[in-house]
Amino acid sequence: xxxxxxxxxxxxxxxxxxxxxxxxxxxxxxxxxxxxxxxxxxxxxxxxxxxxxxxxxxxxxxxxxxxxxxxxxxxxxxxxxxxxxxxxxxxxxxxxxxxxxxxxxxxxxxxxxxxxxxxxxxxxxxxxxxxxxxxxxxxxxxxxxxxxxxxxxxxxxxxxxxxxxxxxxxxxxxxxxxxxxxxxxxxxxxxxxxxxxxxxxxxxxxxxxxxxxxxxxxxxxxxxxxxxxxxxxxxxxxxxxxxxxxxxxxxxxxxxxxxxxxxxxxxxxxxxxxxxxxxxxxxxxxxxxxxxxxxxxxxxxxxxxxxxxxxxxxxxxxxxxxxxxxxxxxxxxxxxxxxxxxxxxxxxxxxxxxxxxxxxxxxxxxxxxxxxxxxxxxxxxxxxxxxxxxxxxxxxxxxxxxxxxxxxxxxxxxxxxxxxxxxxxxxxxxxxxxxxxxxxxxxx
Numbered sequence: 001x002x003x004x005x006x007x008x009x010x011x012x013x014x015x016x017x018x019x020x021x022x023x024x025x026x027x028x029x030x031x032x033x034x035x036x037x038x039x040x041x042x043x044x045x046x047x048x049x050x051x052x053x054x055x056x057x058x059x060x061x062x063x064x065x066x067x068x069x070x071x072x073x074x075x076x077x078x079x080x081x082x083x084x085x086x087x088x089x090x091x092x093x094x095x096x097x098x099x100x101x102x103x104x105x106x107x108x109x110x111x112x113x114x115x116x117x118x119x120x121x122x123x124x125x126x127x128x129x130x131x132x133x134x135x136x137x138x139x140x141x142x143x144x145x146x147x148x149x150x151x152x153x154x155x156x157x158x159x160x161x162x163x164x165x166x167x168x169x170x171x172x173x174x175x176x177x178x179x180x181x182x183x184x185x186x187x188x189x190x191x192x193x194x195x196x197x198x199x200x201x202x203x204x205x206x207x208x209x210x211x212x213x214x215x216x217x218x219x220x221x222x223x224x225x226x227x228x229x230x231x232x233x234x235x236x237x238x239x240x241x242x243x244x245x246x247x248x249x250x251x252x253x254x255x256x257x258x259x260x261x262x263x264x265x266x267x268x269x270x271x272x273x274x275x276x277x278x279x280x281x282x283x284x285x286x287x288x289x290x291x292x293x294x295x296x297x298x299x300x301x302x303x304x305x306x307x308x309x310x311x312x313x314x315x316x317x318x319x320x321x322x323x324x325x326x327x328x329x330x331x332x333x334x335x336x337x338x339x340x341x342x343x344x345x346x347x348x349x350x351x352x353x354x355x356x357x358x359x360x361x362x363x364x365x366x367x368x369x370x371x372x373x374x375x376x377x378x379x380x381x382x383x384x385x386x387x388x389x390x391x392x393x394x395x396x397x398x399x400x401x402x403x404x405x406x407x408x409x410x411x412x413x414x415x416x417x418x419x420x421x422x423x424x425x426x427x428x429x430x431x432x433x434x435x436x437x438x439x440x441x442x443x444x
Contacts, residue, residue: 005223005224006143006224007141007142007143007224008143009143009146010141010142010146012153014213015142015146015149015150015153016153016157017208017209017212017213018137018138018141018150018209018212018213019134019138019150019153019154019157019209020157020205020208020209020212021086021090021130021134021205021206021208021209021210022131022134022154022157022158022161022205023157023158023160023161023201023205024090024161024201024202024203024204024205024206025090025093025127025130025131025134025158025161025202025205025206026157026158026159026161026162026165026307027161027162027164027165027198027201027202027205028093028094028097028123028127028165028198028199028201028202029127029161029162029165030161030162030163030164030165030166030303030304030307031097031165031166031168031194031195031198032120032123032124032127033166033268033303034165034166034169034272034299034300034303035101035169035191035194035195035296035300036053036054036100036120037050037054037268037269037270037272037273038191038272038287038296039100039101039103039116039187039191040053040113040116040117040120041273041287042185042186042187042287042288043103043104043111043113043116043185044113044185045113046411049407050269050270050273050407051265051269051270051402051403051404051405051406051407051410052403052404052407053117053120054120054265054268054269054399054403055399055400055403055404058265058395058396058397058398058399058400058403059121059396059400060121060124060125060128061124061128061392061395061396062392062393062396062397062400064125064128064129064132065128065131065132065388065390065392065396066243066390066392066393068085068128068129068132068133069132069133069136069387069388069390072085072132072133072136073136076217076218079210080215081133081140081215081216082133082134082136082137082140082215083133083209083210083213083215085129085130085132085133086130086133086134086206086209086210087206087207087210088129088130089126089127089128089129089130089131089206090126090130090202090203090206090207091126091203092122092125092126092129093123093126093127093130093199093202094199094200094202094203095122095126095199096119096120096122096123096126097123097195097196097198097199097202098195098196098199099119100116100119100120100123100195101187101191101192101195102187102192103115103116103119104185104186104187128392130206132388132392134154135372135388136388137213137215138150138151138154138372139372139376139388140215140216140221141213141215141216144376147372147373147376148317148318148321148322148326148369148373149318151368151369151370151372151373152314152315152317152318152369153314154368154369155310155311155314155317155365155368155369156311156312156314156315157311158307158310158311158314158368159307159308159309159310159311159312159314159361159365160307160311161201161205161307162303162304162307162310162311163304163305163307163308163311164304165194165198165304166300166301166302166303166304166307167300167301167303167304168194168197168198168300169188169190169191169194169296169297169300170190170297170298170300170301172190172193172194173190173297174297178190178193180290180293180294180297181288181290181293184288188293190297243390243393246387246390248440249374249375249439249440250375250387250390250391252435252438252439252440253371253374253375253391253394253436253439254391254393254394255435255438256330256334256371256432256435256436256439257371257391257394257395257398257432258394258397258398258432259398259428259429259431259432259435260334260363260367260398260428260429260432261367261394261395261396261398261399262398262399262401262402262425262428263337263338263341263424263425263426263428263429263432264364264367264399264425265398265399265402265403265406266402266406266421266422266424266425266428267341267360267422267425269402269406269407269421270406270410270418270421270422271299271302271303271418271422272295272296272299273418274344274417274418274419274421274422275295275298275299275302275344275350275353276291276292276295276296277416277417277418277419278344278345278417278418278419279295279347279348279349279350279353280292280294280295280350282295284416295350298350298353302353302354302356302357303357305354305357305358305361306340306357306358306360306361306364307361307364308361309357309358309360309361309362309364309365310361310362310364310365310368311365313333313361313362313365313366314365314368314369317329317365317366317369317370320332321370321373326370326373326374327374327436327437327439328437329366329370330366330370330371330374330433330436331433331434331436331437332362332433333362333363333365333366333367333370333433334363334366334367334429334430334432334433334436335429335430335433336358336359336360336362336363337359337360337362337363337364337426337429338359338363338426338427338428338429338430338432338433339359339426339430340355340356340357340358340359340360340361340362340363340426341356341359341360341422341423341425341426341429342423342426342427343355343356343359343426344356344419344422344423344426345419345422345423363429371391372388372391374439375387375388375391406421409421
């Protein structure tokens with residue numbers, strides 16, 4: 001019998017460098033989350049159709065992440081196992097970030113709304129190419145007792161990237177005087193410049209991780225888990241077989257993820273129109289006024305606040321999880337997020353929305369770390385990448401459901417008042433907190 005070696009423990013800075021690329025990924029993701037609805041409404045999208053345009057994200061993620069996970073499990077070249085996918089995704093995402101807010105200049109080819117939606121899809125597909133292997137890299141390189149720390153540092157860096165990315169349009173206007181409005185159908189320059197900066201930071205941070213992080217070779221992985229390199233390289237049909245044989249822990253976490261990501265999708269899609277209508281009293285359909293621009297900029301600041309809270313909270317999560325268990329830590333966090341979302345309905349002063357963002361930040365910090373830390377303990381090492389990709393199904397499916405029906409419900413049941421989508425999001429977050437208590441947390 002072959003004696004297995006334990007993976008060596010990594011230093012703080014090794015884990016930091018390994019996760020640093022996620023700062024750039026989340027910088028770009030935050031720009032998309034905070035401004036995509038605003039950009040699409042500038043191009044003429046109705047609030048009823050916003051969730052349909054946002055379907056690009058979960059649809060591409062559902063298709064791409066399992067495929068990328070499958071092939072990254074079986075890749076080894078000069079760049080390594082996961083790093084080739086980081087680089088390809090970063091280059092494509094950066095190009096999409098530059099093109100999306102400039103879709104109006106391509107109007108001679110197709111309507112700006114069509115081009116903008118297409119760039120959103122390309123951006124989402126590219127982010128998924130870069131994002132999925134990062135989750136697997138943490139599980140690849142860290143022993144089990146460091147995984148909570150690894151995912152928490154990753155979450156901290158996600159928060160830092162999202163803080164600046166979300167607030168950047170507001171910062172450029174309020175601190176540097178960059179224009180916040182433009183002619184009808186033209187994206188304001190503060191948003192465009194934010195996307196250009198985001199493209200640069202995303203590419204630079206990915207390159208940093210690629211150049212500073214070592215991946216274990218197939219021979220080294222064999223010493224940690226011999227079966228990791230013994231399986232034949234099968235076609236994509238292997239993904240379907242792996243899906244059917246997913247561990248029970250993963251299935252139960254799937255329900256938690258459904259409620260959590262249904263809520264997050266509603267928040268990202270409808271917060272700008274909800275805040276504009278409910279608090280700034282902007283009439284539905286008015287997207288060129290200074291009041292709408294102020295609401296959009298403030299939503300960016302609010303998103304940066306909840307990401308900032310999540311970054312700080314991520315550093316505390318390993319201690320909380322060690323003291324109370326990962327399940328209870330995640331349940332508490334989701335309860336805080338649900339109450340934060342529900343509180344938006346009762347607020348009339350936009351400054352008080354900062355309080356709501358604290359609860360949402362606790363939930364977001366835990367959503368980015370705890371499910372993956374729980375999941376990693378139940379997965380075979382040889383399937384880490386593909387199962388991390390398949391796990392994305394439980395993130396994308398609730399967003400697809402919300403995308404198809406959310407906008408229609410807002411338009412026809414809520415009379416176009418997006419605030420009620422935020423209320424339903426709060427209820428879903430609370431249901432996720434209840435569901436996580438039924439998950440079995442396995443330690444290897």
